[in-house]
Amino acid sequence: MAFLTKKKLGLAIGLLVIGGAAAAFYSKSKTPVVEAPRFRTAPVDTGNITQSVTATGTINPVALINIGSQVSGTVSELKADFNDHVTKGQVLLKLDPTIFNAQIRQAEAQLASARASLRLAQATHSRNQTLVTQSFISPLALDQSKREVDVALANIQLAEAQLARAQADLNNSVIRAPIDGVIIKRTVDLGQTVAASFTTPQLFQIARDLTKMQIDTSVSEADVGSLKEGQEARFVVDAYPDKEFSARMRQFRLAANVVQNVVTYNVVLDVDNQEELLKPGMTAQVRLLVGNRQQVLRIPTAALRFRLSDEEIERQKKLAASASASASASASATANAAAPQDDDAGFRSKSDLARLFRIYTLDAHNQPKPMEVKIGLSNFRYTEIVGGDLKKGDQVITRAIVNEKEGGL
Numbered sequence: 001m002a003f004l005t006k007k008k009l010g011l012a013i014g015l016l017v018i019g020g021a022a023a024a025f026y027s028k029s030k031t032p033v034v035e036a037p038r039f040r041t042a043p044v045d046t047g048n049i050t051q052s053v054t055a056t057g058t059i060n061p062v063a064l065i066n067i068g069s070q071v072s073g074t075v076s077e078l079k080a081d082f083n084d085h086v087t088k089g090q091v092l093l094k095l096d097p098t099i100f101n102a103q104i105r106q107a108e109a110q111l112a113s114a115r116a117s118l119r120l121a122q123a124t125h126s127r128n129q130t131l132v133t134q135s136f137i138s139p140l141a142l143d144q145s146k147r148e149v150d151v152a153l154a155n156i157q158l159a160e161a162q163l164a165r166a167q168a169d170l171n172n173s174v175i176r177a178p179i180d181g182v183i184i185k186r187t188v189d190l191g192q193t194v195a196a197s198f199t200t201p202q203l204f205q206i207a208r209d210l211t212k213m214q215i216d217t218s219v220s221e222a223d224v225g226s227l228k229e230g231q232e233a234r235f236v237v238d239a240y241p242d243k244e245f246s247a248r249m250r251q252f253r254l255a256a257n258v259v260q261n262v263v264t265y266n267v268v269l270d271v272d273n274q275e276e277l278l279k280p281g282m283t284a285q286v287r288l289l290v291g292n293r294q295q296v297l298r299i300p301t302a303a304l305r306f307r308l309s310d311e312e313i314e315r316q317k318k319l320a321a322s323a324s325a326s327a328s329a330s331a332s333a334t335a336n337a338a339a340p341q342d343d344d345a346g347f348r349s350k351s352d353l354a355r356l357f358r359i360y361t362l363d364a365h366n367q368p369k370p371m372e373v374k375i376g377l378s379n380f381r382y383t384e385i386v387g388g389d390l391k392k393g394d395q396v397i398t399r400a401i402v403n404e405k406e407g408g409l
Helices: 002-030 098-133 139-172 310-322 325-338 350-354
Strands: 039-043 045-061 064-068 073-078 091-095 174-176 181-186 202-207 212-220 232-237 245-259 262-272 283-300 356-362 368-378 382-387 395-400
Touching: 039 356, 045 262, 045 368, 045 382, 091 202, 098 139, 212 245, 212 283, 245 283, 283 368, 283 395
Parallel strands: none
Antiparallel strands: 039 395, 045 212, 045 283, 064 202, 073 091, 091 174, 181 202, 212 262, 232 245, 232 283, 245 262, 283 382, 356 368, 356 395, 368 382
């Protein structure tokens, strides 16, 4: 009897164990499988947005003068060097004056000869006037003597002009500074021959004032619409990577530069260089501030670039085909979200269409849902939302998750 009781007890325990295992298995099989996230999202929030135009330019002095020579000769004296501060009228170099002095003496001799010829012509003409009254010579001879006087006067003027030119060449053989400034370039040495026969040789470059500099930069045609004179700018140079400098836009030049069908425009910015840290020729990475908004509704700019992949579109179509009739219509609309709904595009202004973008949010079933928004200021990180149904806290899709590891981050 005791043996039967133990056997029944063991059988009961075994049935309980089997039943518990079956219940656990059944419960596990009924646990819903959580689908791994397929999209990376970001919340819509409020904050500040600054829009800027970036460009690369070269730092130059505001006034940069190239000094040349109008005459040829050999450098006999060199009185200025690199980085020298010079004043207006200061002698920079002198050319050998030997040839110029000889030209002056030659011109003086020609002038003396012309004056002697004039005296002779005047004396002859005076005598001829007396003789013609006595009928010893014809009036034609008198006219010829008058002509000789006029020729002698013209020869004197020619000789005086040649003397003045020779004197000017001698004066030009002494090169002087035209302004107060700093010599930043010298291309001539003592004893070098300067040839000015065809083109004016460049001897020195003088910067007027290195405490006032300018940045000559090129801006893409896509960005010139937002530029205005007086806009603030910030820039950095490689020499001081941890220091940011200020500038202000002074001039937008209308002449376009076209290189390989790329159109750019020259923009000039003023720079205060009181510490003289900036040197001529440095490369500046410029950011022109063209817009600023405070505490506006914004989304990550990456959300504007997101588009559904072909695989995702097919996935949406399959979901739509397996849903009920009412749900099918909704899913079909979601599946075709990548196709623009431009039925009313012809009734919108060009400015509205230019600022109208399609983004994607997640619906209640974590499926991508299209939404049209109108944007304002934009930079590489955030974009201002000025129209649409988005509100603070909504989740917008920024990109698709391509692997499980990324989805778990």
